[in-house]
Amino acid sequence: MKALFVDQEKCTGCRRCELACSFFHFQTYSLSRVRLHVVRDGEIEGPIVCVQCGLCQYACPIKGAIIRNKKTGAFLVTTKCNPKECNGECVNACPYGVIHIDLKLKRAIKCDFCGGSPSCVEACPWNVIQYIDASSPYALNNKRVAEVRRRWSIERAYTKSSLEALKKV
């Protein structure tokens, strides 16, 4: 099973990964309709990606709204998702702030690995984001991955407030 891993030290903050993510899914450019976030804290910056931990699915009260794709392992939001019938439990549950309610779609959006060939990985000029076997030695030994997630999990969502958005749906 593959997952996204981040080598934060190489990131230049160009945000091409976010642009590619929004363009792949919506054919427009946006820094809000994205499923990963490049955040900056002083001189350190890097992307926060979904780790497909599945807490969103665990938290979701609607059966079948978030399912797991057997092939990629990605947790996917289905058309059963209806933010009118919940309290945005998925948004609240995500430790990394990478699941949002999309105002146009009126559903949650989250990383789906682009079906198996991640656009962000292809777009990054510096190979900061890699889509590699989750049990590969690189991933296991990369302490930076742990560090960047610890740092960035505090900043949560890029969007102003996903819960605020929830009210508008």
Place this chain on the structure above:
Amino acid sequence: MVLYSYAGKILRVNLSTKTIKTEDTKKDIAQLLLGGNGYAAKILWDELKPGIDPLSPENKIVLMTGPITGTGAPGSGFWEACFKSPLTGVWGESACGGWWGPMLKFAGFDGIIIEGASENPVYLWVHDGEAEIKPAEGIWGQTVPKTEEMIRKEIGIPQARVLSIGPAGEKLVRFAGIAVDLERYAGRKGGGALLGSKKVKAVAVYGEKEIPIAKPTEYGKALKECEQAVYASLNSGGGFPNGTLGGYDACNQFGDLPTKYGETGSWEAVSDLYQNFVNKYLVKNRACFGCMQACGRVSQVKEGPFATPVYGGPEYETTAGFTTFMLQKDIEPVIKANYLCNIYGLDTISTSHMIAFAMLCYEKGLITTKDTDGLEVKWGDPDVVIKLVEKIARREGFGDLLAEGVRRAAEKIGGEAPKLALHVKGLEMPYHDPRAGKTQAIEYGTSNTGMDHFHAHETLDVECYGADLGLIPFGLPDPKTIDRFSEDPSKASIAKLVMDWGTVADALVICKFHQYVNLGPDKYAKLLSLATGWKIDGWELLKIGDRIFNLARAFNVREGIRRKDDMLPPRIMQPATTGSTKGVGITNYEGMLNEFYKLEEWDENGIPKPEKLKRLGLNDVANYLASLKS
């Protein structure tokens, strides 16, 4: 009606009446002039009265993005500030990277027109299609980083992007710049002083809108092609992966590194400076929004008298200015001086230029310690440099004189000072030496902003460094075949082509460094066409460049600019005294200039001919100029 890839709205803020209006981005203007400098030139031509004082409330500043800003096109992170310059009194235009421009579009606006003046300090908060004028009393007087921090905190959105001025802009230092994102600058021509005169401390933007693309599937494909082209260029040594400072040694070898206030073009004492910088002071690279090159050099001096925090460090121009131009040989004072300029909001080019000018005047006895608050302003003394930066930023003592820019300061100093001063139209010379590549002389003379190396474009890069800027299909001779020292009038056609391409880059609002990585007019025309749904090819793009260049020229003619103002300062025409350009001067400048006028279809006074302007679709401009007595 959707104007694809534009935000579709322009914000107009009148500070005198405290009113905010939203206007539609006009399709006819957009098709004629795109965005950026083009759209702004139209606004300023229509709305500014000729002859106004640039620091009066009658002046306006237009902050513009372009049609492909924020669209993922390489280099699409830029924005432009256009205004009548407080430094030169003519067309002022400054381009800047970072993230502010795209964020303005995500906030729902293609541009902001700021007019009038406020009595009390204010800042603008632009978000999600709305704007507010907010009090800034508590922030006035703060440095740039502090300002950004305070504003982000006040509005409560850490991801908001902030454009701001420092104390130098507040004090109306004529070459105060506009800072964004702590490290990117619309540095030149005094935009910061202009905002200071309007009491605007900052403009914060944030938004969550998206940018619609007319033909997304094809756009995606075209973008992939562009990305491949950029990678190919970067892999073969093109572009700016080592930042602008990476070119420092080459400039020195080519005699393109102005030394001792332009006496010559190279200096042996700095031959290991770049390597030293990389080894000891470089922290990391940082990119502007959407950039694949990441030319930004984050740096730090860790300890000692020149210690700084980690910040977006010195570019080539800054380094040249604070080293060879003033005979100062170490990198540490450069990093420190750059840091101070950044936090006070000073243009590093004009600031270092003024300090070097003071050193020259001091050497020649035109000024003494009586004029300089007791400072011995000797060539290359790093302590003097740091003290003068501080004095200029605060307009304190001798700094008050230097803060006026070289033209005004030289007049006040008197004697032979005005003859020594290196400027055109009042803009201080930047750090590329026209003796190293003669086409550059034409650009320095005819640029609408004055003695400017990047507006319209740096022609030296073609002649010295072999960059073709994607222009070979459009008639540029293979750069390898160009004799850089020739002053044949045919150089004018190179200048014209390169400058039109440079001008339109500021209307698309892209980073010009992307023209160095295989992205020529055809590539950008394709992206533009697919993003907007219009049909525009490379030739049409160059024509738009021609149109904008001449519109800005007309703006200057209306302000009184004529042929005499296109002349170069004598000191830079004299033979260089050392290095690979030793003995090389500029001898046929007017010959090249005459040919340039011919190509531009300007009359002998430098006024664009009405026929030409009409052909470009600028009828009202043509009629106005026709009514002028030369």
